[in-house]
Amino acid sequence: MTDLFALWLRVTDSAYALLDFMSAGGVVMWALAGLCVVFWTLVLERFWFMRKVFPVWVDERRKAWQQLLQDDSGTWQRAVRSAWLAQARQHLVGPLRLSKTLVAMYPLLGLLGTVSGMVAVFDVLAMSGTGNPRGMAAGVWQATLPTMAGMVLAITGLFSLARLERNARQAIERLADQLRHD
Known part of the structure; x- marks a missing residue:
């Protein structure tokens, strides 16, 4: 029971420290936090889409492609393939x-x-005047925190977007390989 209580104390201390940090940065920090939640929700949705939804879509197109190849061969199949690859890129x-x-x-x-x-x-x-260094330090602190937070969020966002774009490019290349006309 004491371990659970100690854990609860650590969590509440961390929550208060986070609230102090956010308050020190001003209103802009809360705006950054809100955009951060929106961004990571979108990123997680994209990872989920690429892992769960898109493979089903690809499987349906692959099966339809095999059916198209069996039924008839013609130049219109290239147009269907191009359209499906464009849809995949858009998705x-x-x-x-x-x-x-x-x-x-x-x-x-x-x-x-x-x-x-x-x-x-x-x-x-x-x-x-210049006689209140504490007041000036609080303003400088408030000025530095949002800048640092914005840079940290931008850097982590760039890395995650690069990974998502690489995964998307690889998925499109795999789909293009599966929809080959031999």
């Missing part, structure tokens, strides 16, 4: 556009946090 790569936009927004929001933090520093300077 796999099309939804990544929103994720790319979110990754591009992370550093911009970080810069917005920098500007708002610097405005806080200038407010302290206007009110109390």
